[in-house]
Amino acid sequence: MRWMRTSGACEICGTALPGPSGSGGRPARYCSGACRQRAFRKRAAPTGRDHSHPDHPRPDHSHPDHSHPDRSHPRHSRPDSGTPVRPLLGHEPVRALDSFIGRRRELSRLRALLKTSRLLTLTGPGGVGKTRLALEFAHSLRRTTRLVELDSxxxxxxxxxxxxxxxxxxxHGGRSGADAIAHALADHRVVLVLDNCEHLAEHCARFAAELLGRCPRLRIVATSREVLRVPGxxxxxxxxxxxxxxxxxRSEGPSGQERTPDALRLFLERAAERSPGxxxxxxxxxxxxxxxxxxxxxxxxxxxxxxxxxALSPDEILTGLDDQLSLLTDGSRTGPGRHRELSAAIDWSHRLLDPQEQTLFRRLAVLAGGFDAEAAAALCAEEGDGTARVLRTLCxxxxxxxxxxMPGGEPGAAGPTPAQDGTPPAPAQDGGRARFRQxxxxxxxxxxxxxxxxxxxxxxxxxxxxxxxxxxPAAHETFPDQTRGPQTRERENLAAAIAYAAAHGRPPHPPLALALARxxxxxxxxxxxxxxxxxxPARDTPYEAMGLALAARAACQQADPTAALRLAERAVAAERRRGEPAGLANALDARAAARLREGAFPAAIADFTECVAIVSALGRPADEAWCSHHLAWALLHEGRAAEAGALMDACLPVLTAQHAWCRKAAALHTAGTVRLELDDPATAGELFTRALRVVPRMSFHALYPLEGLAIVAAEEGAMKRSLRLFAAAAVARARxxxxxxxxxxxxxxxxxxxAExxxxxxxxxxxxxxxxxxxxxxxxAYALGDDAPAAGGLRENPLTAAGGQIEALTGRESTIAxxxxxxxxxxEIGTRLGVSASTVATHLDRVRDKLGLRSxxxxxxxxxxARHHPAPGHETRAQPWRTAPDREPLWGEVS
Known part of the structure; x- marks a missing residue:
């Protein structure tokens, strides 16, 4: 005889139930099919009770236990106790009365993250929209959500x-605090939104860890200006x-609204709420x-x-932004106090800093263009402080x-920007150092x-x-005006320092003024x-002559040779008094450029010859090759092509092997022009083509080799090709x-x-x-032979045509893509284009933004x-040559 052992009572009527047979199996929960049906109706009922059963009267909705049932949870029975689960109380987060702008990618990314993580912390500065994003995210979920506001x-x-x-x-039951909360949430599939955790970061971390450990179906979304640092x-x-x-x-279509930046859409909608129409x-x-x-x-x-x-027009608001903290007030009366004016939102974070952090925070404000740890240490380190300690405070x-x-990353790094999907951005790097800003x-x-x-x-x-x-260090180079250095990265900081001096009636510090001028x-x-x-002018200082030489080069750029020669004469005289060979070579180079502009070719040749001799004595072969290239260009102007050819044969290998692309392109063009003068158009065409392939496709530097190939076409009898290239180059020059x-x-x-x-x-x-x-x-493409002419023009380059998406990229962005x-x-891209890796990273972020791509x-x-499937017949509206990239002087503008 098989023993029958009971395993409890029927969950509906209380009848004793037999245990499983010897063959195994789960214990029964109901004594009959009728009780099983009643249990089903009980689970489906809003309050968790079977109202059709006479033993279960209708609930009294005045009782707090029934006021806010959890309707999203299909189960209302504890599997371990056999008793009904108490409904989760509290309120769903209230929907905001105004519209929610943008953030679609962030919402999508958050939904994906919540599937695989149980604690999601939204971080960012005060006023960036963490709370609003968290609430919109909560409303988009098919889970029960509860909001806990912690700012008070x-x-x-x-x-x-x-x-x-x-x-x-x-x-209840002797439980209190986190224990009672964990017991209440144990069986609920709920998302708990903890808003504003930064001032309680340590306590929130411990509290969240305890709840997540005890409630397997719980998810927590926290908003905080500081991460909680909880495992997982x-x-x-x-x-x-x-x-x-x-x-x-492509799926979104060409909606004009989608083309409007989210920031601008937010302003317009809020302004329309304030001033209808x-x-x-x-x-x-x-x-x-x-x-x-x-x-x-x-x-x-x-x-x-x-x-x-x-009350104010947009122009008046823009003018008032000079005093942002006093203008940006009058926030919503129903929102948190910290959101009623901007200074209150920031002050909330500032009060949470320790004294050392507050000191660093306020001193960094003078660096408007960003900073790295070295800059922070220079401004903030006290006696005994090292860069490492300041870096810890900065972090x-x-x-x-x-x-x-700042946006960017290490060379080769990839990843989305925070504005796209909220993932942490890679730091901007220069020489491996992360760069920050306020x-x-x-x-x-x-x-x-x-x-x-x-x-x-x-x-x-x-x-x-x-x-x-x-x-x-730039002061010790031979041609500092032609060398990019840290001054490019610190442009905004240099301008801020000079503006501060001017505001207090002081002349700008000479090294800073010279660096910004470069x-x-x-x-x-x-x-x-x-x-x-x-x-x-920084009279009677080493910066006087360097400044005069640079001013002469700038006058050459403006096609003002008279002023350029006057300034360069003063620079040469000052450098001869100073007796610094590298400085004298720089000044002679500037004066020779001015003389070329005036058509005084023999005098220019004399200056370049002296410059080559000085640099050769200094033992700087790269600078000597650059001076020789300038001398060759001057010799061409004098009609001495054979001598120019000999110089270019000697210096071209050095320039193409060691220098940035802009110098390579200039040297290749000069060598090609020499070949033209020596009646060798085939070799000239090869050199111009090499120059055009070295130059970024959207660069100003492409104009001269493009025109060189037009001349070669005329020399070789391809007259229609020559006129097409001349016409295209003329359009670009006009723009x-x-x-x-x-x-x-x-x-x-x-x-x-x-040709005509x-x-x-x-x-x-x-x-x-x-x-x-x-x-x-x-x-x-036509100049390089990559395309053939067609009716109405050439086939559009796929990067500017495919899908109509890339037309908004600038020339530099298209090249980087x-x-x-x-x-x-x-x-490597920065080396190719002659810019820093952090500049490349910034352009790459914009490419990701415009294309909606992430890596x-x-x-x-x-x-x-795009290359294999260009959009047929699409005419790009981009005019990439309007934004010329950073450039060094070309031959003819020799510096």
């Missing part, structure tokens, strides 16, 4: 009570709203875009600014979202604190000393270069407002006249019209697809 909780001891009150959990925690960095337009994907003019829209840019895309700051519409500020890492509203607050502390002037003194030491010169801003140097060297212009005019004379009028007009219709990429597809790292691999795949 003063201490960790009050944390369990605050959570219990929000959940409606009372103390996934950190999601909430970035600022994009301030540049993001083009829609608000519709900005074109000038007003431009002012709003600048407002969003000045506010770094910070949602809270943008909303506060938009609330001024009606603590970054963890508390009071400084942010967002504009936070920096304004820090500057106010710095002024209150009485440390403002001393901090600026430290900043000037650090910047001066940083740019000082940046202006290398980015084609000769007027700014001369204004900075000629108004501050750039650029003019060629006079001698080079005469050479082009001769070749163009030869060889063609009938109709063929001549057709060739020119065809060339004018070519886009920049089409013209380059192509180089990424070739497998180059950021450092280098996706960019490479997109480029490969």
């Amino acid at each position: 909780v003063a201490s960790g001891a009050e944390l369990p009570q605050a959570v219990a009150a929000a959940l409606g959990v009372g103390e 925690e996934v950190v999601f960095r909430v970035g600022e709203l994009p301030v540049s337009p993001a083009l829609p994907s 608000f519709a900005p003019t074109a000038a007003g829209a431009a002012a709003i875009a600048e407002i969003c840019r000045r506010l770094d895309g910070m949602p809270l700051a943008i909303e506060l600014a938009a609330r001024r519409i009606g 603590a500020l970054e963890a508390k979202s009071l400084v942010v890492r 967002l504009s509203p936070i920096r304004a607050y820090a500057l106010a604190k710095l002024a209150e502390s009485g440390e403002l002037h001393d901090t600026w003194r430290r900043a000037v000393a650090w910047l001066s030491a940083l740019v000082e 940046v202006h010169f290398q980015t084609d801003q000769p007027s700014a270069t001369r204004a900075l140097l000629e108004g501050n 750039l407002d650029s003019s060629p060297d006079p001698v080079w212009r005469r050479r082009m005019e001769e070749a163009a006249a030869t 004379a060889a063609l009938l009028p109709a063929a001549r007009s057709g060739a020119k019209a065809s060339g004018r219709r070519l886009s920049w990429q089409q013209a380059l 192509e180089l990424v597809a070739e497998g180059l790292t950021n450092r 280098r691999t996706q960019i490479a795949l997109w480029v490969a697809r």
Whole structure:
């Protein structure tokens, strides 16, 4: 006889149940099918009771146990106790009354992360929108969600009570605090949103770890300006709203709204709520875009600014941003106090810093252009402090979202930006050092604190000393005006230091003024270069002659040879008095360039010859090769092509092996021009083609070799090709407002006249019209022989046509996308383009934004697809040559 053992009672009627048979199996829960059906109805009922059964009366909804049932949970029985599970109380997060703008990628990424992680922490600076994003995310879930607001909780001891009150959990059965909460949540499939954890970070970390350990179906979403550092925690960095337009994907369609940056959309919608019918003019829209840019895309700051519409115009708001903290007030009365004005939001974070962190936080505000640990140490390290200690403090500020890492990454690094999907951005690097910055509203607050502390002037003194030491090595180079250095990276900091000196009636520090002038010169801003140097000559200092030589080069850029020669004469005289050979070579080089512009070729040759002799004696072969290249160009102007050819044969291998692409391109063009003068168009064409392949496709430097290939075509009898290339180059020059060297212009005019004379009028007009219709990429492809002419122009380059998506990329961004597809790292791309790896990383971030891509691999795949499947007949509207990249002087502008 098989023993029958009971395993409890029927969960519905209480009848004793037999245990499993000897063959095994689960114990029964119900005595009959009828009770099983009643159990089903009981589980399906809103309150968890079977209202059809006479033994179970309808509930009294006035009782708190039935006021807010958990309707999302299908089970209401504890499997271990056989008793009904008490419904989860508390309230769902209340939906905001205003619209939610953007953040679609962030929401999608959050949903994916929550599937694999149980603790998700949204971090970011105050006012970036962490709470709003968390609430929108909670509303998008198909789970029960409960919100616990912690901003008013003063201490960790009050944390369990605050959570219990929000959940409606009372103390029963001797349980209290976290124990009672864990017992109440044990069987619920719930997402708990803990908002504003930063001031209780340690307590929230312990509390979350305990709840997650005891409640297997619980998920926690925390918002905090500092990560909780709990094992298994996934950190999601909430970035600022994009301030540049993001083009829609193919599936989204060409919606005009999608093309509007999220920051601008937020401003417009909030302004329309404040002033119904608000519709900005074109000038007003431009002012709003600048407002969003000045506010770094910070949602809270943008909303506060938009609330001024009606009382102020966009232009007046933009002007008022000079005092951001006083303008950006009057937030929502129903929101947290820290969101009612911007300074309150930042002050909330500032009060949580220890004294050392507060000191670093306010002193860093003088570095408007960003900083690394070395810069922070120069400004903030006291006696006994090292860079390592300052770096620890800097990382603590970054963890508390009071400084942010600048976009970028190590060479070859890939990853999305925070504004796209919230993942931590790779740090901007220069020489392996991460670079940080303070967002504009936070920096304004820090500057106010710095002024209150009485440390403002001393901090600026430290900043000037650090910047001066940083740019000082350039003074010992032969041609510092042609060498990019740290001054390019520190451009904004140099400008801020000079502006501070001017605001206090002091002349700018000479090394800083010279360094910033070099940046202006290398980015084609000769007027700014001369204004900075000629108004501050730094008389009787080593910087006087260097400044005069640079001002002479800037005057050459402006086609002002008379002023250039006057300035260069003064530079040479000052360097001869000083007796510094490298400085004299630099000044002679500048004077020779001015003499070339004036047409004084023998005098220019004399200066270049002396320059080569000086540099040769210094034992600097690379500089000697560069001077020899300049001398060869001057000899060409004098008609001494054979001598120029001998010089180029000697210096070209050195220049192409050691120098940046811009110098390689200039040397290759000079060598090609020499070959033309020596009646060797085939070799000239090869050299021009090499130059065109060295230069980035969207670079200003491509104009001269493009025109060189047009001359070669005329020499070889390809007259239509010659006129097409001349016409395309002329369009590009007109848009750039650029003019060629006079001698080079005469050479082009001769070749163009030869080509025109060889063609009938109709063929001549057709060739020119065809060339004018070519886009920049089409013209380059045609010049290189990568495409053939077709009716109405050439086939569009796939990077500017495919899908209509890439048309918003600048020339530099398109070039970088192509180089990424070739497998180059950021450092290799920077070397190829003559820029820093951090600059490449910044451009790469913009490419990701515009294409909606997340990694280098996706960019490479997109480029490969675009090359093989271009959009037929698409005419790009991009004009990449409008934004010329950083450039060094070409031959004819020899510096």
